[in-house]
Each structure stands twice: as structure tokens, then as C-alpha cells.
Amino acid sequence: MELTISIILGFMIIGAIYAIHAKDLLSAVIAMGIVGYGLVICFLLLKAPDLAIVQIVIETITLVIMVAVVLDSTRKELELPFDRKSLVNMVTGFVIFAGLFYFFLHAIEHLDPLGMHSLRMAEPYVNGAVELTGSINLVTGVLFDFRAYDTLGEAVILYTAALGALTLLRMKGKKTV
Amino acid sequence: MTVYLLCFVLFLVGLYGVITRRNLIKIAISLSIMEFSIFLILVLIGYIDNGLAPIVDPGSNAQVYVDPLPQAMVLTAIVIGLATTAMLMAIAIRLYRKYKTFDIREIKNLRG
Known part of the structure; x- marks a missing residue:
């Protein structure tokens, strides 16, 4: 069970990274659908059928709204210049991520292992x-x-x-x- | 434990999107991704091995069901997530009609 969920989560992470970096807003919106529908499969595997039904409906509505907004405006992603300011931002972001990760590792020590709730x-x-x-x-x-x-x-x-x-x-x- | 870590990585990907992108649509997508990772971690906490879905079969007794409380909470959170996304999209399309761009660096009339 843990392995199956991990594989689906891996796909979801790849989809999320693509959604954030896509050059076309329409493909970014569709790639967000990978994350949402992957979540539906995870809910089904985790014995939560009510959540799966609600999530599949709501993901579809969200996709329709987002596609409507993108088609009504522009599909082009902005160009982000790479300069000294963005380097400082990257270093700050990395430090914050490392701190969050450290505290998360401490926090999950007190959780029951998966399936032993x-x-x-x-x-x-x-x-x-x-x-x-x-x-x-x-x-x-x-x-x-x-x-x-x-x-x-x-x-x-x-x-x-x-x-x-x-x-x-x-x-x-x-x-x- | 791997699953919890992967969930947190998904959360960090969403956070990275929120703080690095400058496009309103991309920021809304990243917020949704963060939401999804939180839903998944809550449902994972309530999972029990070989448990049944929390729907009681009156004929059989002494069954193990997965925890219904996180599921009820996530159900509420999913619906509220749709409400926030719809509001965000409405604001984004309004801003686009006024400024002709989704770039938050150029939308600065609200700056004090």
C-alpha cells in the first residue's frame, strides 16, 4: 500500500513541477489536473470513497473555471529575468525550505506509522x-x-x-x- | 514514513511556486497544489491497515473501519478550497481586464 501511494505521489510531484514551469498557461492548468486526479486515486486506495467522489467533481469544476479564464485572456507565461536579486531570493528560499524540512522530520516522529492509527x-x-x-x-x-x-x-x-x-x-x- | 515525506515534498513544490512565480494563474495553481498535499496527509493519518471504508454493514459486526473524522474534515476543506479558487479566478480575470496582464509586478495601483 505504501509503495503504491508513493508511486502515485511521485507522478503528482512531477505533474506539479511541470505545472509550475510550463511555458503555456493552458498546459499548466492541465498539468494541475494530474495532481488533482492523482489525489482521487489515492483517496480510493485509502478507503475514502466519499472524498474521491467530491474531489473528482470539484477538480473538474476547477479545471473548467481555469481553462475558461486562460482562454479568455492570454496563454503566455511571463519571462523571468535572472539577476542578483533572484539569486538572493533563491538562497533565502532554500534556507526556509531546509528549516521547514527539519521541523517536519521532528513532527512526524510523534505520528503513528502508516496503517497503525x-x-x-x-x-x-x-x-x-x-x-x-x-x-x-x-x-x-x-x-x-x-x-x-x-x-x-x-x-x-x-x-x-x-x-x-x-x-x-x-x-x-x-x-x- | 516515506509517504509523509513525499507529501511534504509536494507541499514544498507548491510553496516554491507561490514564492517564485509572478503570474496570477500560476500562483493560484500552486496554492491548489499545497491544498492537495494537506488533504492527502490528513487522510493518510486516518488510514488503518485492512480497514474497511467507513460505511457500516448492518449484517456483519466487529469490523475495523478507517477513521471517519479526518475524512469528514477533508470533505469540508475540499469544498472551501473550490470557493477560494473560484474567488481567486474572478479577481484574476478582473485584474486582467484592467491591466491587460497577469504580471503581479505591473499591478501596483494598490500599493500604498
Whole structure:
């Protein structure tokens, strides 16, 4: 299991690096699709079918939005000049990455190894969920019963984002510059 | 442990994209990549070997299910990720119509 996930993650990393370095914005957007759909396969292998369904729908919507934006504007990636300032930035970035990596190595020492997770916190949810919520799907039980207000807040956020996007797209801008 | 490390490498690739690219679309893509790596690491933490998907079969008892709590949390996070990406794209297309470029070095009317 660990090997399979590692191979898919390797493909996802290659896709991510290509997406960041592509000269054409359209191919960058499509390469981001590799990462998103690779994530769907990982979710299926990790026994999370609900997540896989949601992720495949949302990845498709994101791709459609991004392709629409790119086709409506320009496909050219910018030229980045290489000078002394970018060298300083690269060194700073490398130091920050090394620091983050060090702290991450310390942090994962306290995690259970993959597949040996103990259901310490989820025990009451798993044991009593079917009788309490009447839903045989535990994820749905958590989302729509134990944490129903959380889901309500999520719906409000979605609505607000849709309103914000609509407002931004309908506004008439000032013709200056 | 390798899987956690690879997840973190994916996160670092996204961070690298955010801090080095100067194109709004590329920055949005890099943010999505960082999001994906966080989702994967949360689901990996909740995985149990030979566990079943968290859907209870009433006929059989004494089964091991994978942890449903990280899955519920990631489900919320995925949907909110779509909301942020849609907002980012709307802002990007507005800025493009005004400035005719995605270059954040040239979009500086908001500078104080």
C-alpha cells in the first residue's frame, strides 16, 4: 500500500513541477489536473470513497473555471529575468525550505506509522453513530449530525464566495491608466 | 514514513511556486497544489491497515473501519478550497481586464 501511494505521489510531484514551469498557461492548468486526479486515486486506495467522489467533481469544476479564464485572456507565461536579486531570493528560499524540512522530520516522529492509527478520538463516533444518527455512512453521520452547524457554515462560505465572484464579474471598472 | 515525506515534498513544490512565480494563474495553481498535499496527509493519518471504508454493514459486526473524522474534515476543506479558487479566478480575470496582464509586478495601483 505504501509503495503504491508513493508511486502515485511521485507522478503528482512531477505533474506539479511541470505545472509550475510550463511555458503555456493552458498546459499548466492541465498539468494541475494530474495532481488533482492523482489525489482521487489515492483517496480510493485509502478507503475514502466519499472524498474521491467530491474531489473528482470539484477538480473538474476547477479545471473548467481555469481553462475558461486562460482562454479568455492570454496563454503566455511571463519571462523571468535572472539577476542578483533572484539569486538572493533563491538562497533565502532554500534556507526556509531546509528549516521547514527539519521541523517536519521532528513532527512526524510523534505520528503513528502508516496503517497503525489508533481510533482514540473516533471511538464514540464509530460505535454509536448508526443508532444515534440513523446513517450507515459514518462520514455523512459526522457531517450532517454531529457537526451539522459546521456544514451550515460551509454552505454559507460557498454562498458568500459565489456572491463575491458574481459581484466581481459584473462590476464595471474605471477606465484609467 | 516515506509517504509523509513525499507529501511534504509536494507541499514544498507548491510553496516554491507561490514564492517564485509572478503570474496570477500560476500562483493560484500552486496554492491548489499545497491544498492537495494537506488533504492527502490528513487522510493518510486516518488510514488503518485492512480497514474497511467507513460505511457500516448492518449484517456483519466487529469490523475495523478507517477513521471517519479526518475524512469528514477533508470533505469540508475540499469544498472551501473550490470557493477560494473560484474567488481567486474572478479577481484574476478582473485584474486582467484592467491591466491587460497577469504580471503581479505591473499591478501596483494598490500599493500604498
